[in-house]
Amino acid sequence: MRHGEFLDPLLVPVYDAECRWGPDDDFFLSLVAETPVARVLDLGCGTGRLTVALAAAGHTVTGVDPAGPALAAARRRPGADGIAWVEGTSAGLPAGAYDTAVMTSHVAQVFGTDEEWDRTLADLARALAPGGRLAFDSRDPAARPWERWNPTDSRRLVRLPDGRTVRAWTEVTDARDRTVSFTHHYLFPGGEERLSSATLRFRSEGELRGSLRAAGFAVERVHGGWCGQAVGEGDGELVVVARSSPAG
Structure with a gap:
């Protein structure tokens, strides 16, 4: 989505x-x-x-x-x-x-x-x-932050108010002409995964x-x-x- x-x-x-x-x-x-x-x-x-x-x-x-x-x-x-x-x-x-x-x-x-x-x-x-x-x-495009949006450097844990922990990471799917597309992955307890994609200029x-x-x-x-x-x-x-x- x-x-x-x-x-x-x-x-x-x-x-x-x-x-x-x-x-x-x-x-x-x-x-x-x-x-x-x-x-x-x-x-x-x-x-x-x-x-x-x-x-x-x-x-x-x-x-x-x-x-x-x-x-x-x-x-x-x-x-x-x-x-x-x-x-x-x-x-x-x-x-x-x-x-x-x-x-x-x-x-x-x-x-x-x-x-x-x-x-x-x-x-x-x-x-x-x-x-x-x-x-x-x-x-700032000069800082090239998208180079750190990869499954290794972006891996993180998000703790929800109800105590559950969601595993998250990001991967860049396209980067050209100062337009960067990427997908966030969210893995919930029990194995359910949701994806969120976006493109930024x-x-x-x-x-x-x-x-x-x-x-x-x-x-x-x-x-x-x-x-x-x-x-x-x-x-x-x-x-x-x-x-x-x-x-x-």
């Missing part, structure tokens, strides 16, 4: 158990806090880990994701009641409705073609209030800056890691903060 961690009810809790709060969440939470009581869009919110934290910090938050099972898990989180959860994509966003938009956990890489990415940026530019901010992360810093500029954004800064490191000196990330046109 493609994107099984968000679409397969059996894998959604595995994703939550494996992807816990981290320095990326700290970064985005602190960034949003620079605009007190902001109207925040979390595009590609998944199971809502950061979304509910943003709401708990006093912001008015909308979480948007196309994956119904992931949103169902998000709605069950403590503190989820005050959040507007929307099953959909950027195409349905209202105009001028948000002060800040975030795309976390490398959601930006899911848009595999330039057309999809440009359309998403145009939607976000329309949805942000004049001068609103957009922040997102994308893995790796864009360079120059490509990201160019696409943002074309969509009407001004790039404020690009970090190479979650502590503000320079590109190439951090965590193998491109952490981008941009601002929409003051004229809307």
